[in-house]
Amino acid sequence: MTTRTLLAVALRRWYVLLLGLALTVVATRLVMVWNPVVYSSTTTITLLQSAPNPLRANADDLVATASALVVRANGGTTATKTSSPETTLVGEGIVDGSRVRLRDVGGQWTTSIPDPVIIVEVTGPDQTDVLAQTARLISDVDDDLAELQDQLGITENRLFTALSPEQPEIAALGAASKSRAMLGAAGIGLLLTALMLYATHKRWPLAQTTTTPIIEDQSD
Numbered sequence: 001m002t003t004r005t006l007l008a009v010a011l012r013r014w015y016v017l018l019l020g021l022a023l024t025v026v027a028t029r030l031v032m033v034w035n036p037v038v039y040s041s042t043t044t045i046t047l048l049q050s051a052p053n054p055l056r057a058n059a060d061d062l063v064a065t066a067s068a069l070v071v072r073a074n075g076g077t078t079a080t081k082t083s084s085p086e087t088t089l090v091g092e093g094i095v096d097g098s099r100v101r102l103r104d105v106g107g108q109w110t111t112s113i114p115d116p117v118i119i120v121e122v123t124g125p126d127q128t129d130v131l132a133q134t135a136r137l138i139s140d141v142d143d144d145l146a147e148l149q150d151q152l153g154i155t156e157n158r159l160f161t162a163l164s165p166e167q168p169e170i171a172a173l174g175a176a177s178k179s180r181a182m183l184g185a186a187g188i189g190l191l192l193t194a195l196m197l198y199a200t201h202k203r204w205p206l207a208q209t210t211t212t213p214i215i216e217d218q219s220d
Helices: 003-012 013-036 059-073 128-153 175-203
Strands: 036-047 097-102 117-124 161-162 171-173
Touching: 003 013, 003 175, 013 175, 036 128, 059 097, 059 117, 059 128, 097 128, 097 161, 117 128, 128 161
Parallel strands: none
Antiparallel strands: 036 117, 036 161, 036 171, 097 117
């Protein structure tokens, strides 16, 4: 079937074309629903002490304080231990949630926390909500640190936090694969529509228009 014939069939069998395009739109929208984009934010909070060289502060005391802050952030419960400190919420299949935990490099069966580093993770379907929740969790850690030091009567060399990155960053996970899936669904839908038109033409071919030649009367 030539392109010209296909266009002619599409015009004559417009209802087949309309049905194919409608099914293509439905399939594309289903791909959008079944493959949502997940937004993720990860921020590390490092505890430091106000001193000439904060990095030389007593690491054990800082780790103990970081542990207390994590317990407060989680409402007194212990965060689930992972096999690697690089494990993410999305990697564990959690696409809408948050977690505050210590950076534990000891593996799944042992505990090793050499540095007072707190990891704040947030995932969700909305970028604005993820940013807002990340900012709230970071602010809560700062508030808890200030409150803890006030309760202990610490007025000098108070601990403070350093963020990495300094401003929360958002990563969109699944955006590229979702675009490819939508393009694939649209392409398959258009191909099937063309095949439907071809099958219709084979079953009920268009009537051929014939032209009767005009014979001139040459008799006088």
